[in-house]
Amino acid sequence: AQTVTQSQPEMSVQEAETVTLSCTYDTSESDYYLFWYKQPPSRQMILVIRQEAYKQQNATENRFSVNFQKAAKSFSLKISDSQLGDAAMYFCAYEGGSEKLVFGKGMKLTVNP
Amino acid sequence: NAGVTQTPKFRVLKTGQSMTLLCAQDMNHEYMYWYRQDPGMGLRLIHYSVGEGTTAKGEVPDGYNVSRLKKQNFLLGLESAAPSQTSVYFCASSYSRQGNTEAFFGQGTRLTVV
Numbered sequence: 001a002q003t004v005t006q007s008q009p010e011m012s013v014q015e016a017e018t019v020t021l022s023c024t025y026d027t028s029e030s031d032y033y034l035f036w037y038k039q040p041p042s043r044q045m046i047l048v049i050r051q052e053a054y055k056q057q058n059a060t061e062n063r064f065s066v067n068f069q070k071a072a073k074s075f076s077l078k079i080s081d082s083q084l085g086d087a088a089m090y091f092c093a094y095e096g097g098s099e100k101l102v103f104g105k106g107m108k109l110t111v112n113p
Numbered sequence: 114n115a116g117v118t119q120t121p122k123f124r125v126l127k128t129g130q131s132m133t134l135l136c137a138q139d140m141n142h143e144y145m146y147w148y149r150q151d152p153g154m155g156l157r158l159i160h161y162s163v164g165e166g167t168t169a170k171g172e173v174p175d176g177y178n179v180s181r182l183k184k185q186n187f188l189l190g191l192e193s194a195a196p197s198q199t200s201v202y203f204c205a206s207s208y209s210r211q212g213n214t215e216a217f218f219g220q221g222t223r224l225t226v227v
Contacts, residue, residue, distance in 0.1 A: 004155075009153075032212070033211070033212035035211075042220070043201065043220055043221045044218065044220055044221075045156075045203065045205070045218035046218075047215050047216070050212075050215075052212070091155055091156065095210065095211050095212045099144075099163075099210040099211070099212075100158050100161065100171060100172075101146075101156075101158065101211055101216070102158075102172075103155035103156040103157070104155055105153055105154060105155045106153075106155050
């Protein structure tokens, strides 16, 4: 079974600085998708960024970018120019052939003014 | 734009009681999902549906039943609630598999079983 590991339960960053959230996963599949979701205190799950495993180019969405290392099974999220509104729980997730999302346990990001 | 709406948002049940959580989406999505979120556990899939009239088990299906009689609605039932089912429940929907299209989540239902 696929597993997703987020080894850092909490991180903090100063406003306007850059922070990197780590995620590793375990799978024997070659075709899959990886996601980062954000959950602010409102509890709403929001998709931040998506990566298709067959694409070598790292996905980017404005201030958010990923470092996808397929061989190492690593999928980290970089947040540039951190803003107070970035404070939230962040979840890494995997979807493979089963078409079901598998989530990591999450990481709490604090942004200090 | 309603998106995905969950009813109710909060509920307290006594052990052994039953209840149904309703998820409604107005985006004509085929796929619908029920997750539970527990502290330090992330989201875990309970049941899901890939179209009207279909349901399938997820990672933690025991103690729950679901129905998808209408495309826009996905119901999650607890026949005999147990304290271990205290959790926050999320419904989500997507047009197709989540790798191809974005999944939209409801705002969650906080359920406490005493």
